[in-house]
Amino acid sequence: MTVRTRFAPSPTGYLHVGGARTALFNWLYARRHGGKFILRIEDTDEKRNTAEAHQVIYDGLKWLGLDWDEGPDMGGDYGPYRQSERSEIYAKYLARLEAGGHVYEDGGSIRFRSPRKPVVLEDMVCGRIEFDMSNPATHPDMTIRRPDGSFIFHFVNVVDDIEMKLTHVIRGEDHLSNTPKHIELYNALGEKPPVFGHIPLILNHEGKKLSKRDGGSSITYFMEHGYAPEAVANYLCLLGWSPGENREKLSMEEILALFDIDKINRRNAIFDLDKCFWLNGQHILSMSFERFVELAKPFVEKAGISYGSEAALLAALTIVKPKVKHLSDVPDWIGFLFTEEFTFDPEAVEKSLKKAGAAGRLQALIAALTKVEDWSHASLEAALKDTATTLGVKTGELVHPARVAVSGRSVGPGLYEMFVVLGKERTLARFARAALMAAA
């Protein structure tokens, strides 16, 4: 039997990180077991069902590196993959329930009559759980169809999972309490329930279910704020799961090799943006230059930086990669390399350029750099350090004003790297301008 898992989001217009993690775990499970991963859109609630809302889901999943074998955009043997297009199927299943005497009408809607027998769930993550269904007050007969003929989540979800031959249902723990209802439905339909796995929830800093309002709760946030998909996927996996050996940073390939659904713990996790951010820096640091270019370039283009030639852009990206932490910071970190119109950070000017003696030190540096023939990192470093020795000052006294002189700011790529990328002429011109500012 081939493993078949699914991600079944509702098109709400944004992809929740919790949903993304659910998708990730389902994808991982399918891929690990040579199975299929299916995307199904649960859009029975028509009012929030738009093409853009679908696109957000596709974009988010693709961005994370998740691919699906069957879905609304590509079809498959068990479609359609949008619930809004599956009404006849639901009607057919409702007829089966009616024939079995499992439903009754209540004020125009149709309810499923619970057998009121204990339900036992063998959950991949939570283990064996027995539910007492005897109290109608806490386990009322669920509505499965509204008076207007539309169907309710619990019913369509089960029907679709049956129809699409899903073998494993991995979902958030918020569904754990709903599961006995679903199992009753499977039983009434004479179908074998899939294997369930309820994963712990992602909570915000208040310890509540992470909601739309919380910063960083949607995948779009990470896409826009310069996170690498592999870093976010890595972080999401670490919530509730550990590869062992105190490992933190893992590639998708490594995760795929190590991930195991029954090693997921059962406690909810609080989303920590700090750690995700750190992991992002780690991934950027160790990713290939090609990958970095691929991820950083869209941000550069979007910022409208006229970088001239491709070679010039690559040179700039090279010196920035070892230090930048957010891909979205790249435009800011390279912009000054391509224009003389860059802005000076007033605070940096005040602190470094206007510092007593800075003007004189810059002049000394100009004199020394002018004499440098071989405009290389090593020669430039030697020249600057010699100057510092001659002047009897710490290298920092030259480095700080020099950095502000060529970039206008106190943070950025390595100093000599910037000199090299700018070239001798532009570097010295910027120094001359800065010396004027320092003297003013």
Add this chain to the structure above:
RNA sequence: GACCCUAUCGUCCAGCGGUUAGGACACUGCCCUUUCACGGCGGUAACACGGGUUCGAAUCCCGUUAGGGUCGCCA
């Protein structure tokens, strides 16, 4: 309220009957250094509580407390 799940540093994750309770983020001290970063060496910081079981419990059992989830004609 009923039912279900959970309980180790502030946060995430190790631990699976015998450990000086470990790693990571964050915070912080020192070193390196060319700012920021990176890196290196340290530090602060945890087994919710009470009963059992056992020679021995963070680990197993029960209870309490706390937190989360579900109880929709949302998904």
